[in-house]
Amino acid sequence: MTDARTTRPDPRDGAPAGPRDGVGAGMLDPVSTAGPRWRRPRLRLGRWSAPLGLFGAAVGVLWILVAVLAPVIAPHDPLAQDLPILQAPGEGTLMGTDALGRDVFSRVIWGARVTIPLALLLVVMSVLIGAVVGAIAGFFGRAVDEVAMRVTDLVMAFPTVILAMVIAAALGASLLNAVLAALIVSWPAYARLTRGLVLGLRSSNYVVSGQLLGFSPLRSLGRDIAPNIVGPVLVLASLDIGTAILLLSGLSFLGLGAKPPTAEWGSMVSDAIQNFDAWWIGVFPGLAILTVVIAFNFVGDALRDALDPKSQTIRGGGTTL
Amino acid sequence: MSAGTVLEAEGIVVEYGRRPPLRAVDGVGFRVAAGEVVALVGESGCGKSSLARAVVGIEKRRAGDVRLNGADVPTLGLRRRSPVMTGMQMVFQDPNSSLNPRRRIGEQIGDGVRAALARGDEGSDPADWLRRVGLDPAMVTRFPHEFSGGQKQRIAIARALAARPRMLVADEPISALDASTQTSVAALMRSLSVEAGAGMLFISHDLSVVRRIADRVLVMYRGRVVESGDTETVWQNPLHPYTRALLAAIPLPDGLGRLPLAPAEADRAAWLDDLPEALERTSA
Amino acid sequence: MTDALTISELRIRTRSHPIVDGIDLALRRGGIHGLAGESGSGKTMTALAVLGLLPGSMTASGSIRLADDTSAGVTTGGSAGGSAGGSIELVGASRQVLGAVRGRRVAMVFQDPSTSLHPQLTVGRQLTDHLRHHLGLGKAAARSKAEALLERVRVPDARASLARYPHQFSGGQRQRIAIAVALACDPSVLLADEPTTALDVTVQAGVLQLLRxxxxxxxxxxxxxxxxxxxxxxxxxxxxxxxxxxxxxSAPREQLFTAPQDAYTRSLLAALPGSSFEESPEELVEELVEGREGAAGSGGSDAPVAASDHDVEGGAR
Structure with a gap:
């Protein structure tokens, strides 16, 4: 009964309680919220986080440049079937040719134009939809919250990839439908994260102070809440770009996304299955996926570490773990 | 007294949870007049913070009425507060969470100014408020993290007062501050609110500070007010056994090495007694 | 031989800045020595340094000597130049020396008693484990000693209290139990870090009486x-x-409160209601508003530096 008084301030009191809740519940990753939840093996980069983040950003920017400059860089038309078929790398072309006599190197470069912008679009849309739904649910609560959260439950009850496959198959195989399917499975993670963050900040002293000064709900959300939750949402988004690329190329690999002859990395890997001896057909687009995904993950992890108040205390106080 | 009354609370009950509900505040009523400082004291868990939050409308009242200048104070909900209700402002215990970390302090004090203007009251300059709470007016463009706890609290006070409130509720506003600034900040709050003609409900467990700044005092124990009245009257001659124990337990910084009196366990039972003559005490 | 603990030229620093910058302090045997200061003043770190409990990022230099009256069984690590009975140097002491000192010779209680009490073990178990491990007592002996300890710290109904869990006690009783645990091995020095700060005044009064x-x-x-x-x-x-x-x-109590020599001490007393140097609220407000203008960054006691130091103190607790 007489224990709860603390006369000394806790320096961490100021940090919103919300972000921790959201992140701690394993909501960071849409994939990880599938049925039997598996957590993305969190990279423990420690003091390498910042340099790796810079490295990742550099690789990411490089890939975006490749996508923009594809017509300039690519030596051949990605669709032209005018080269000797199944040529090994080095025998005239950098990465060899596929079964139809197309230049793998050029296709990998043009592939960046397909997958990266679509993944970015997917993430941006997920963030927008999820953040709006989550913010409304978290701030207004009651019925709105109940309905929104049951919808997210519904989506999250299924394994992400399988649900995306089912939706994509039902919509018909096309790249745009793959993006739509991916969007349907990925916005709930943002809704939940945003809701948790908003809920945590809603009762914070400065939001209440604003309300006592006559702030409308919109003003509270826009002035007091939004600026204080963009950090964690951005972290999730940056970590998700890699996942989005994986998901989109995965759907294409299964024939539910890009249709031939589009130069899309996932479908290129899938082409390679028919010509198993010609390893270069699958390995190079696979490496492209790998480098992009890892690059964006490094960026996301570095962002998370940079924005994590705990990691700052560790740096400030120098406590080694 | 009723002429200058700005805040009137009657029979406030606050309960938490269900089956069985925990009654944090058990039927408390009081009045605060314009320009008056009323202190609410008591040990942790006695319900004083719950009472403060119920008065402002942050906490739901299970029963009871609160009126600000005669108008019923609603519970803070989704609807924005009317300009009349922005006439009640609050200062919180933790200065670190009282200010939005991502907005410049000038803008945040400006929110208070806008609330005053929306009510048709006189506007003011945020920089001028900084000066009045003893901070450099040029610091309006800074962010909260650039200030110490005591300074943040003074900024929060400036924001609340910029709204030209009729009533200021302060929930342990000094207990998170360093000892050397506690009394100064409390005294500052008193002088500014008296100057503005606002009533102030000042919640604290620091009885020596309360004695310096409060005109009247409410002593709370287990959700009930056990003694109330003019501060000096209560101090000079406490009637309720709880008030007596509380005052006797304050260590005096006189350097004489006198141990404060610790109440015996057996005495605590009497603290729950109702003592009508200990309420509403005046010097007359 | 009259000082239980002697701190001289103690310096504690992180990689980037000093926390404690060369202090001397002598804890007289059989006395209570108050170490006062605001958050960030280094007082908590000084106490932690005695037990070698500083966070890994901090290093201590200088000397903290513990009077070694019962030298039997404890290696006197480098007791050169000690007083008659010898003394143990604690700064830079080996793990074995610190292990022998912690809890047995020097014990500590904190602001929040829950930090030193295990929430899922009964009070009796925590006390007897301690006694049996450190003193090698038998089960029955440990139990009766535990009961005696609870009686000594005035926990009502000591025998029944042994079977209860920490959460079943009030904050004040928990702090008494934490003190009992600290006293289990009859230490000669008790470090008490804000032991009553989280308690209500009526409860605080009792704990202060107990310490006395x-x-x-x-x-x-x-x-x-x-x-x-x-x-x-x-x-x-x-x-x-x-x-x-x-x-x-640093001064005897009465002198410090009636004739403080330092301006800072006087300013602390000026802000303290009830002290003989107390200033009126009006004077305090005037000083706050006029005197400290632009205090941010100027390094006053109220400056952000102090706030960031507090993080360090808080983090180590």
């Missing part, structure tokens, strides 16, 4: 770390005031 009794009954010396000068005035025999890692004044 423990010292007066003989044997124990207490280093009492607190920001509350009222508490100092009630129980401390000597008071050392710290500010930003330095000792600004």
């Amino acid at each position: 009794e423990l010292v007066d009954d003989g044997g124990l010396s207490i280093l009492l770390v607190t920001h509350d000068l009222g508490v100092m005035s009630a129980v401390a025999d000597e008071v050392t005031v710290m500010r930003q890692g330095l000792v600004v004044e």
Whole structure:
């Protein structure tokens, strides 16, 4: 009964309680919220986080440049079937040719134009939809919250990839439908994260102070809440770009996304299955996926570490773990 | 007294949870007049913070009425507060969470100014408020993290007062501050609110500070007010056994090495007694 | 031979800046020595340094010597130049030396008693484990000693209390139990870091009385770390005031409260209701508004530097 008084301030009191809740519940990753939840093996980069983040950003920017400059860089038309078929790398072309006599190197470069912008679009849309739904649910609560959260439950009850496959198959195989399917499975993670963050900040002293000064709900959300939750949402988004690329190329690999002859990395890997001896057909687009995904993950992890108040205390106080 | 009354609370009950509900505040009523400082004291868990939050409308009242200048104070909900209700402002215990970390302090004090203007009251300059709470007016463009706890609290006070409130509720506003600034900040709050003609409900467990700044005092124990009245009257001659124990337990910084009196366990039972003559005490 | 603990030229620093910048302090045997100061003054770190419990990022230099009256069984690590009975150097002491000192010779209680009590073990179990492990007592002997300890710290109904869990006690009782655990091995020095800060005044009064009794009954010396000068005035025999890692004044209690020599001490007393140097609220407001204009960044006691130092103190707790 007489224990709860603390006369000394806790320096961490100021940090919103919300972000921790959201992140701690394993909501960071849409994939990880599938049925039997598996957590993305969190990279423990420690003091390498910042340099790796810079490295990742550099690789990411490089890939975006490749996508923009594809017509300039690519030596051949990605669709032209005018080269000797199944040529090994080095025998005239950098990465060899596929079964139809197309230049793998050029296709990998043009592939960046397909997958990266679509993944970015997917993430941006997920963030927008999820953040709006989550913010409304978290701030207004009651019925709105109940309905929104049951919808997210519904989506999250299924394994992400399988649900995306089912939706994509039902919509018909096309790249745009793959993006739509991916969007349907990925916005709930943002809704939940945003809701948790908003809920945590809603009762914070400065939001209440604003309300006592006559702030409308919109003003509270826009002035007091939004600026204080963009950090964690951005972290999730940056970590998700890699996942989005994986998901989109995965759907294409299964024939539910890009249709031939589009130069899309996932479908290129899938082409390679028919010509198993010609390893270069699958390995190079696979490496492209790998480098992009890892690059964006490094960026996301570095962002998370940079924005994590705990990691700052560790740096400030120098406590080694 | 009723002429200058700005805040009137009657029979406030606050309960938490269900089956069985925990009654944090058990039927408390009081009045605060314009320009008056009323202190609410008591040990942790006695319900004083719950009472403060119920008065402002942050906490739901299970029963009871609160009126600000005669108008019923609603519970803070989704609807924005009317300009009349922005006439009640609050200062919180933790200065670190009282200010939005991502907005410049000038803008945040400006929110208070806008609330005053929306009510048709006189506007003011945020920089001028900084000066009045003893901070450099040029610091309006800074962010909260650039200030110490005591300074943040003074900024929060400036924001609340910029709204030209009729009533200021302060929930342990000094207990998170360093000892050397506690009394100064409390005294500052008193002088500014008296100057503005606002009533102030000042919640604290620091009885020596309360004695310096409060005109009247409410002593709370287990959700009930056990003694109330003019501060000096209560101090000079406490009637309720709880008030007596509380005052006797304050260590005096006189350097004489006198141990404060610790109440015996057996005495605590009497603290729950109702003592009508200990309420509403005046010097007359 | 009259000092239980002697701190000289103690320096504590992180990689980037000093926390404690060369302080001297002597804890007289059988006395309560108050260590006062605001958050960030280094007072808590000084106490932690005695037990070698500083966070890994901090290093201590200088000397902290513990009087070695019962030298049997404890290796006197480098006791050169000690007083008659010898003494143990604690700064830079080996793990074995610190292990032998912690809990047995020097014990500590904190602001929040829950930090030193295991929530899922009964009070009796925690006390007897401690006694059996450190003193090698048998089960029955440990139990009766545990009961005696609870009686000594005035926990009502000691025998029944042994079977209860920490959460079943009030905050004040929990702090008494934490003190009982600290006293289990009859330490000669007790470090108390804000032991009453989280308690209500009526409860605080009881704990202060207990601390006084423990010292007066003989044997124990207490280093009492607190920001509350009222508490100092009630129980401390000597008071050392710290500010930003330095000792600004150290004096017998009465002298400090009636004739402070340092301006900072006087300013603390000026802000303290009930002290003989108390200033009126009007004067305090005037000083706050006029005197400290632009205090941010100027390094006053209220400046952000102090706030960031507090993080360090808080994090180590």
